[in-house]
Amino acid sequence: MELDTIAAISTPPGEGAIAIIRISGDDSVAIAERMYRGNQNLRDVDSHTIHYGHLVQPATNETVEEVMVTVLRAPKTFTRDDIIEINVHGGVVSADRVLQLVLTEGARLAEPGEFTKRAFLNGRIDLSQAEGVMDMIRAKTDRAMNVAMKQVEGRLARQIKTLRSELLEAIAHVEVNIDYPEYDAESVTLKRLEKQITAVQTEIDQLLATAHQGKILREGLATAIIGRPNVGKSSLMNALVQDNRAIVTEIPGTTRDVLEEYVNVKGVPLRLIDTAGIRETEDVVEKIGVERSRQALSDAELIVLVLNANETLTEEDKALFATIEDFNAIVVLNKTDLKKEIDESEARDLVGDRPLVTTSLLKEEGIEDLEAAISHLFFDEGVEGTEINYVSNTRHIALLNQAKATINEALDAAQADMPVDMVQIDVKRAWEHLGEIVGETAPDQLIDQLFSQFCLGK
Numbered sequence: 078m079e080l081d082t083i084a085a086i087s088t089p090p091g092e093g094a095i096a097i098i099r100i101s102g103d104d105s106v107a108i109a110e111r112m113y114r115g116n117q118n119l120r121d122v123d124s125h126t127i128h129y130g131h132l133v134q135p136a137t138n139e140t141v142e143e144v145m146v147t148v149l150r151a152p153k154t155f156t157r158d159d160i161i162e163i164n165v166h167g168g169v170v171s172a173d174r175v176l177q178l179v180l181t182e183g184a185r186l187a188e189p190g191e192f193t194k195r196a197f198l199n200g201r202i203d204l205s206q207a208e209g210v211m212d213m214i215r216a217k218t219d220r221a222m223n224v225a226m227k228q229v230e231g232r233l234a235r236q237i238k239t240l241r242s243e244l245l246e247a248i249a250h251v252e253v254n255i256d257y258p259e260y261d262a263e264s265v266t267l268k269r270l271e272k273q274i275t276a277v278q279t280e281i282d283q284l285l286a287t288a289h290q291g292k293i294l295r296e297g298l299a300t301a302i303i304g305r306p307n308v309g310k311s312s313l314m315n316a317l318v319q320d321n322r323a324i325v326t327e328i329p330g331t332t333r334d335v336l337e338e339y340v341n342v343k344g345v346p347l348r349l350i351d352t353a354g355i356r357e358t359e360d361v362v363e364k365i366g367v368e369r370s371r372q373a374l375s376d377a378e379l380i381v382l383v384l385n386a387n388e389t390l391t392e393e394d395k396a397l398f399a400t401i402e403d404f405n406a407i408v409v410l411n412k413t414d415l416k417k418e419i420d421e422s423e424a425r426d427l428v429g430d431r432p433l434v435t436t437s438l439l440k441e442e443g444i445e446d447l448e449a450a451i452s453h454l455f456f457d458e459g460v461e462g463t464e465i466n467y468v469s470n471t472r473h474i475a476l477l478n479q480a481k482a483t484i485n486e487a488l489d490a491a492q493a494d495m496p497v498d499m500v501q502i503d504v505k506r507a508w509e510h511l512g513e514i515v516g517e518t519a520p521d522q523l524i525d526q527l528f529s530q531f532c533l534g535k
């Protein structure tokens with residue numbers, strides 16, 4: 078494949094100890110050689126070795142930087158092309174200056190994700206592995222990282238490839254039968270096809286069964302803390318984040334805007350949202366806050382409804398219970414250090430079979446129970462093991478569902494005794510859907526769009 082030479086800064090912008098400029102492509106070594114002054118000629122050094130030296134402006138021989146240069150020759154590299162990594166002193170100016178020099182010497186500025194795209198185009202990894210690379214960078218918890226790493230290792234890719242070859246084998250058998258009708262009776266062929274694709278469907282179902290948890294691990298669970306003003310919502314946010322992130326005062330209506338933080342609750346990544354206390358109000362600012370709270374509530378995948386044990390239940394509390402009826406919710410009865418005013422049996426009726434946790438956030442009591450309740454709601458003990466191969470990416474989940482639906486159509490057609498070549502068309506479509514996951518049947522546009530969401534320099 079004819080690919081030009083690309084370059085980018087692969088470390089985050091800003092001050093740091095070291096920054097890396099990465100170059101990939103046929104001209105990498107030649108470009109580096111023109112700029113590098115050291116004991117050896119980069120052209121002659123062994124692959125996968127690193128060399129101290131200086132970079133100069135080739136035209137003037139003026140020294141630009143003190144560097145370490147790594148030479149990585151194809152094919153055993155990240156992109157499978159020749160790679161040069163220039164390690165410069167950290168800082169915005171030095172990295173930028175070296176990048177400019179590299180571009181002047183003939184490299185093209187890489188697009189976001191283009192190094193990983195090269196690895197894909199050169200066949201080192203498939204699309205699901207490339208997406209895993211990005212997930213690793215974005216992972217916010219150990220568990221999310223582990224899920225991503227398995228994807229990078231190619232576990233999902235291998236499973237999908239097996240399923241595809243099973244479908245292909247089923248199709249091939251039908252084709253033999255169409256070409257040589259005397260080979261098998263059509264009914265025999267149909268039965269055989271049914272059996273083969275049913276097996277594939279079962280495996281797809283097993284993968285899809287992990288999707289719910291997988292998606293949570295990857296994206297974080299949108300969790301809204303709601304309740305009347307002053308019940309302790311911001312105190313709860315701070316307790317879970319273990320930081321004074323939100324302002325807490327005794328004044329009802331303290332939180333005006335929606336605050337968002339990522340927290341790791343026993344390995345479950347939460348996108349935690351503290352909201353303004355929901356009540357009728359004439360205050361213009363608070364009114365907007367209450368509106369935003371309602372929005373956060375409707376977008377949430379988990380609601381933590383906070384009640385104040387020191388007050389009797391109000392109509393507003395009851396209205397909140399009504400709004401969360403269709404949501405996953407945990408109820409927190411806070412301020413248990415104060416005199417109990419709430420009618421607990423009435424509260425329990427409203428709570429129903431949802432988890433109820435009592436806390437005194439002031440005394441830092443009950444937080445552990447709340448964390449346990451959250452984690453239990455999504456990860457029953459035993460479900461999660463290191464052997465589980467989670468499907469976590471929305472794109473993959475959608476394609477698995479499409480493949481499943483098409484196999485169902487094929488099975489229906491088979492049962493309705495449709496001609497076998499009709500059934501075969503559906504099986505072929507399922508094979509294509511699965512192919513989009515690994516990138517084999519994915520349109521170029523989709524591939525470009527996916528990689529464009531990556532980091533610059535990755």
Ligand SMILES: Nc1nc2c(c(=O)[nH]1)N(C=O)[C@@H](CNc1ccc(C(=O)N[C@@H](CCC(=O)O)C(=O)O)cc1)CN2
Nearest residue numbers: 087097099147149152153154155156157162192201535
């Ligand atoms: N300096 C540096 N550190 C880095 C990277 C990098 O590109 N540069 N990586 C990236 O961003 C990650 C490492 N990922 C990599 C994945 C595959 C190969 C690679 O060369 N694979 C070859 C041969 C492997 C071998 O020698 O056996 C292959 O799979 O064919 C290299 C790095 C993390 N650390």
Ligand SMILES: Nc1nc2c(ncn2[C@@H]2O[C@H](COP(=O)(O)OP(=O)(O)OP(=O)(O)O)[C@@H](O)[C@H]2O)c(=O)[nH]1
Nearest residue numbers: 306307308309310311312330331332354437438439
């Ligand atoms: N006694 C007692 N006070 C608490 C407890 N939890 C929070 N408070 C106090 O209750 C007051 C309100 O707490 P916040 O966390 O600001 O309540 P909020 O629900 O975020 O309030 P708004 O943002 O106004 O809706 C503060 O003075 C807290 O110190 C508790 O468990 N016991």
Ligand SMILES: [Mg+2]
Nearest residue numbers: 310311331332
């Ligand atoms: Mg608040």
